[in-house]
Structure formats: structure tokens, C-alpha cells
Amino acid sequence: MKILICVKQVPDMESRFKPDNAGVWFSDTDLAFRMNEYDEYAVEQAVQLREQLGDAADLTVLSIGPDRIVEALKKALAMGCDRAVHIQDPAAALKDPWQIAAIIAAFAKDKGFDLIFTGLQSQDRGSAQVGVTVAERLGFACTTTLVGFAFADGVITAKRELEGGVKGVVKLRTPALVTCQLGLNVPRYPTLPNIMKSKKKELVTIPVADLLHEEALAVTARFYPPAKKGGGIVLEGDVGDMAEKLIAILKEKTNVLR
Amino acid sequence: MKALLICEYREGKLLDSSFELFGFAAQLGGETALLLVGAEAQLPAYGGPLYLADAAECGEYNPDLHKQLILQAVAKENPDYIVFVHSSYGWDLAPRVAARLKAAQVSEVIGLTDGGFEVGCCNAKMRRTVKPTTAQAVLTIQAGAFPAQQPGGTPQIQRLVAEGGNGMEFVGYEPAEAKDVDLTRAEVIVSAGRGVGKKENVPVIAALARALGGELGASRPVVDAGWVEHSHQVGTTGQTVSPKLYVACGISGAIQHLAGMKKADFIVAINKDKDAPIGEIADVLVVADVLQFVPALTAKVAR
Numbered sequence A: 001m002k003i004l005i006c007v008k009q010v011p012d013m014e015s016r017f018k019p020d021n022a023g024v025w026f027s028d029t030d031l032a033f034r035m036n037e038y039d040e041y042a043v044e045q046a047v048q049l050r051e052q053l054g055d056a057a058d059l060t061v062l063s064i065g066p067d068r069i070v071e072a073l074k075k076a077l078a079m080g081c082d083r084a085v086h087i088q089d090p091a092a093a094l095k096d097p098w099q100i101a102a103i104i105a106a107f108a109k110d111k112g113f114d115l116i117f118t119g120l121q122s123q124d125r126g127s128a129q130v131g132v133t134v135a136e137r138l139g140f141a142c143t144t145t146l147v148g149f150a151f152a153d154g155v156i157t158a159k160r161e162l163e164g165g166v167k168g169v170v171k172l173r174t175p176a177l178v179t180c181q182l183g184l185n186v187p188r189y190p191t192l193p194n195i196m197k198s199k200k201k202e203l204v205t206i207p208v209a210d211l212l213h214e215e216a217l218a219v220t221a222r223f224y225p226p227a228k229k230g231g232g233i234v235l236e237g238d239v240g241d242m243a244e245k246l247i248a249i250l251k252e253k254t255n256v257l258r
Numbered sequence B: 001m002k003a004l005l006i007c008e009y010r011e012g013k014l015l016d017s018s019f020e021l022f023g024f025a026a027q028l029g030g031e032t033a034l035l036l037v038g039a040e041a042q043l044p045a046y047g048g049p050l051y052l053a054d055a056a057e058c059g060e061y062n063p064d065l066h067k068q069l070i071l072q073a074v075a076k077e078n079p080d081y082i083v084f085v086h087s088s089y090g091w092d093l094a095p096r097v098a099a100r101l102k103a104a105q106v107s108e109v110i111g112l113t114d115g116g117f118e119v120g121c122c123n124a125k126m127r128r129t130v131k132p133t134t135a136q137a138v139l140t141i142q143a144g145a146f147p148a149q150q151p152g153g154t155p156q157i158q159r160l161v162a163e164g165g166n167g168m169e170f171v172g173y174e175p176a177e178a179k180d181v182d183l184t185r186a187e188v189i190v191s192a193g194r195g196v197g198k199k200e201n202v203p204v205i206a207a208l209a210r211a212l213g214g215e216l217g218a219s220r221p222v223v224d225a226g227w228v229e230h231s232h233q234v235g236t237t238g239q240t241v242s243p244k245l246y247v248a249c250g251i252s253g254a255i256q257h258l259a260g261m262k263k264a265d266f267i268v269a270i271n272k273d274k275d276a277p278i279g280e281i282a283d284v285l286v287v288a289d290v291l292q293f294v295p296a297l298t299a300k301v302a303r
Ligand SMILES: Cc1cc2nc3c(=O)[nH]c(=O)nc-3n(C[C@H](O)[C@H](O)[C@H](O)COP(=O)(O)OP(=O)(O)OC[C@H]3O[C@@H](n4cnc5c(N)ncnc54)[C@H](O)[C@@H]3O)c2cc1C
Pocket: A013, A014, A120, A182, B123, B192, B193, B194, B195, B196, B218, B219, B220, B221, B222, B233, B234, B235, B236, B237, B238, B239, B249, B250, B251, B252, B253, B254, B255, B256, B257, B260, B270, B271, B272, B273, B276, B288, B289, B290, B291
């Protein structure tokens, strides 16, 4: 069974974001990057499936971006993927979801993948489009927002998370693509021996121009912080003083403290 | 300008969130048409064209078939925009429709700005203005971002039928887990977020909840990691609460969390990041390390 896992590298969300020179995305300087949280669940699920199927499964992890994203690929290899594909694109952040999906589909086409895992969305863009669009381009069965996954006799049983804690259960046949929601599993931390082993694994680099033949369908005109609503009180400084002040405010504004 | 609005129907009911599509369309201006895979017994009071397919025949979740129905309505109406709610139904279906039409998709729209659509990014910390370059565009709107509206009137029904589905079978629904804590009745909720660092620190937050006579709440990652039971989770996939006081400890303020607690009368956020989006709705933002501030506060409250 050939399995593809698509991952993205994103900045730490606790960072302070500053617009880039064009003012359409964030500037990379001073940011720390990590694997998109949703994609960690995708990698983990693929690795668990391999543990179930043994050597019958082969796991390729793919990511699009500048050289720094190799770190995310290395993490996926250390978690248990077999090989990695780096689609080299210093300008990946300026591409729209349609182009990103086109690149992935162009890579996956004719390679005989049975199953593709992606995250539900990225933490930085949050479009939740790429996975489904890849499936649509490849003609794969597809379902999203997985909080449960089982595979037996060529059939995937997926549990989708709906609003309010309700779940929808769906069965689908391969070839299929599923998008993974937070809480699907418990992503493992790579162990030192596995990190060492992963250094010997194959990492192929492909220039994006070899795969992309589509124009963007949407453009970002501006990237900016939300307008401050104001009104809220901000307390800073000594912990003891702030606690006193907060208690005084709660006594004045609420009736929960007497 | 014309918008085709895709209503949502689940477990035999037209979902209220569908009415937010009317609120959005009113801001957009122009004509509308509606599409619903649902039941004739439950149609919104709306005086325009309504494309109806029967959920009993087409299934409530059969995205490939729903896509084909939508494409039929698009062919008849030739709308400028095809609009969904950004929900487990909308984000699953919209990209399929967009891909078939080769139309731009803008996800989770929160507003209209200078010829484009405003969307959140970077976990709600930043915004983008996105402009489609295609004549037709698919949009999903953020739940709660636009007011629900009841347009009134009687729809002109046009029935749609389609067959097929792409190697997928819907088995059924699983109800939400039974709740052992009913947060909706609590007057005070003190919630732990990922900023508490580890499971061993949760009692620090629980102690403040006790001192204030309230309940312990939690954000999703804390629940996913198994630090706190799911019955304590606040947000779109947890409980929706409206206490007199909500204290968010180490919670960034993602939209899915805010949706569950923004109706609280008074909101206090404790966060080491002054720019965390929770600050936008907090009445008081305490810029501090939760593990230093919370014990100090608990000690003074308990005294
Ligand atoms: C479909 C869907 C449904 C979802 N449903 C829900 C839901 O029901 N409920 C929910 O909560 N989320 C939900 N989420 C997840 C949501 O998007 C966020 O990922 C989540 O709310 C983040 O939780 P958090 O704020 O605890 O963690 P983070 O976003 O990681 O934020 C941690 C915060 O703690 C602060 N911090 C870190 N260390 C400290 C410290 N020592 N002292 C003080 N502050 C500190 C940081 O500055 C940061 O602001 C859902 C997501 C999706 C896609």
C-alpha cells in the first residue's frame, strides 16, 4: 500500500507577526518554525497504519517550501515515514491553495498512491482547501475532519467530527484522501535512535517549476493585524499588585466576589 | 451580482447557521438563490428561487452527489458567488465545487473590505484581504461572523435529482459524549489552556476555580492531550457557556474557543503574550505567566 502524507511547516503561533515588504504575508525573520499541528496527526496516523500493515506499506512524506522546511520533513522521517520529497519553492507562501493542490496532484499523479493523509488545515492560512482539492484533481474518494480512523480489508472507516461533539461515520474505498483533525491520535515524539536512523532515509528534491503549471485563482491584497477593539483593561507588572488590582475590578464589576 | 447560498441540513433539521447566509448576502447586495439538500417540510421562509433535493434520497453527507446538485444549480443561475457556512459540511464540500468550476475559493470570510474578503489567519492573530481573480468564486463564511436573518416569503421550488457518489458510504451519526459536568449552568468558569504547560499544572487552575466557587473548563488541546476530560471542553466542539465570569488561563483565543465563551458577562484572560487574540474580547487581560499569577490570585481570593 503506497501512502502519501502532505505536511506544511508553519511559524510558532505565539510569535509576533510582522508584514513582509510587499505587505501580503508575514516576514520570516525572527520566526521559529515547526510542523503544522494538524499534519502531525496525519503523519502519526500513517505511521500507525504501517505498524498495522508491516512492510506492505510504504510512506512518502511531501512538503512544499524553501530549504527550512526540510526540518519538518526530517521530523516526519524520524516519526516513521520511509522517504521524503521536498518540492523546492522559496515563494510557496505566495501561492494560493489551488496552486499548492495542483503541485501535490501533479506529483502524486501516476505514482499509484492508495491513500493520502493531510491535515484538516494549516495553522497559519487555515483555508482547509488543499487536501480536498488534491482529491478532486486526482479523482480520489475523500472525507475530512477525521477524529477516528480504521483500515481493514481495503476499506477505511472514518469518524468525522461535526459541530457540538456529534460524529459522522463514513466508509470509503481506496484510492482515498483523508484530512486529519486535532485529537485523531497522540502524535509520537521522535526518539533519538529513530532520529539517527532517519538520517539515512531518502530525501528527494524537486524544483517547483517541474510540477506547477497553474495560475493562482486568488490573491492576497493585504496582511495586517486586526483593529484593536479597546475597552479592555490591560494589567502588567508585579504579580502581587496585579492580583490585588484584578480582585478590586472583580468586586466592582461582577458579583462573584464579596 | 448574484449569490447562490447553500443551506445546511443535519439529522433531519435545517440548521440555524443557514440563516447567517442571508445576513452575509444582505451585506454583499444583489440577488440570491438558495440550494438545500433537505426536506420540503422544513424550508426557510424565503421569497426567491430554491433548488431542493431530498436528503432522504441524496443522503445528508454525500459530498460528491451534493457537489453535482450544486453544479446543476450553478449552471442554471450562473451566480457570481457560491456561499457556504465554514462548517464540517461547508469546508468539506466547497473545495469540490470550486475545483469543478475552476473558481477561486476564499475560506472563512469574516467581512467585506475594499473589493475583497477579509479572513483571519495565524490562529486569529492576523487578517488578510483576499481577492478572487476568477469571475465566479466560492466562499465559506465564518460561523457567527454575520447576523442571522429571516428574509420571509415563499420559495419558488425547483427540484434537483442526481445519482452517484464517489466510493463512499455514510454509515450514521454518533451522538456527543454524555457530559458529567454541565458547564452551561456554572456562574464562574476558570479554563486551562495549552499555556498551563503540562497535566501536572492543571490542579493550579482547578484550585482557582474552587476558590471562586466555579467549575474547571478547558481548551481543546488540553482535552486532546488527556489532561482534562472532554466534558470540560469549551468551544464549537465542546460546550457553549455564558457564565458571569470566565477566566481563560493560557488560552490564545482561537475562533472555535471564542465561539463557546464569548457570551460570558465578564472575561478575564491571563496570557504571557500581550497580542494574543483573547485580548480582543477580554474585559481584563493580565499579561503574566499563569503559573506565577494564578497561585498568587488564588491565595488572595481564598483569604
Ligand atoms: C473544527 C475545529 C473545532 C475546534 N473546536 C475547538 C473547541 O471546541 N474548543 C477549543 O478550545 N478549541 C477548538 N479548536 C482548536 C482551536 O482552533 C485552537 O487550536 C485551540 O483553541 C487552542 O487552544 P489554546 O488556546 O489552549 O492553545 P494555544 O493556541 O497553543 O495557546 C496557548 C496560549 O497560552 C499562552 N501561554 C503559553 N505559556 C504561557 C504561560 N506560561 N503563561 C501564560 N500564558 C501562556 C500563549 O501565549 C498562547 O496564547 C477547534 C479547531 C477546529 C479546526
